[in-house]
Amino acid sequence: MPEQSSASRRDELLSIAAGLFAEKGFKNTTVRDIADAAGILSGSLYHHFDSKESMVDEILRTFQDELFAAYDEVLASDDDPRTKIERAVRLSFESIDQHPNAVAIFQNEADYLGGFERFGYLAERNAQSRNVWMTLLTDGVETGALRADLDVTLTYRFIRDTVWVAVRWYRPGGGLSHEAIANQYLTILLDGIARDGG
Amino acid sequence: MPEQSSASRRDELLSIAAGLFAEKGFKNTTVRDIADAAGILSGSLYHHFDSKESMVDEILRTFQDELFAAYDEVLASDDDPRTKIERAVRLSFESIDQHPNAVAIFQNEADYLGGFERFGYLAERNAQSRNVWMTLLTDGVETGALRADLDVTLTYRFIRDTVWVAVRWYRPGGGLSHEAIANQYLTILLDGIARDGG
DNA sequence: GTCTATAAGAAGATAGAC
């Protein structure tokens, strides 16, 4: 099965590239870096991919397709608003656990890459994410699960940034599981760090 | 006064470079980009600076010297632990307001640049920041101002990341002052977003 | 699927004139 073998090699190279892009940044990673890490010469990469750009494009698209499918599942469920928010937070940390490189690349490069036509879908996904969270939070306030005086827009940005920034220090397989981090995060987010009644 | 005029021009160029580094990233900004924005040719930049690297170095050093002087002042004060934490948070948002470009550059590039000997001081400053916050939070727990069961290390990373990430969307002079953001942030952080008693 | 060889352009930096 030549196609399957070819596909595996593609995935392997993509995984190597993702690790380097995440660690050093897209621009700081040369095609020679990727080829070296894969044990081949830089020209050989072009048998598998059109360009360095198309590599990062494929990494980001694959990751985002999966992530937003998961968000859609939460939105479509009939859980109560607070449970939906918790689920959305948990699946985000799970995503950091499963695809740390893709998350890191997205966090570090999306702003810059999004300015190019080829990566316009990054801005669309950003708007889609905003819709998901604004819906969850607005429902939370309307049903009384969240404080009535909550600034929903500010809270959306707060959650978005604070969840995904964990990719900077979280290491899969380390002492702290993504479930434990999600629990701690939800505790801080939903109950605050001030002493009860303090 | 040739020195003063020279110094202003230096600062002007540094400010232009900082804006580009913050917007596009260090590696994505060429010396030609900087020169174009300043209305001169790229070669002329080297009358003022040794290299592109020395420009970002000066930007980051200046910013960090000021920031850590402010932290030291809070630490040395005789405010109670909760007030110190609030002050540290407020001065961080003020720093984002005053030096948004330097903060953005630090957030985006410190991890990568810190790997080079020349930028080793970035790792030192990182450790120093950790010490500041661990001290503030440990004091907070010991005096009963913060929950006794708080994971201090996790909370430190949480505060560090959540405060500085605001540089991604905060715009000085916009509808929201840095003081207002600090207040909202402290409300979420210290009281949580859950309904009282919910 | 990888290698050899190389083209084409971009980027950081320099020397000396003005």
Next chain:
DNA sequence: GTCTATCTTCTTATAGAC
């Protein structure tokens, strides 16, 4: 303090052999 002119190196990408 800036410009002209240019060097060198790095980087992406290509063509064709194996």
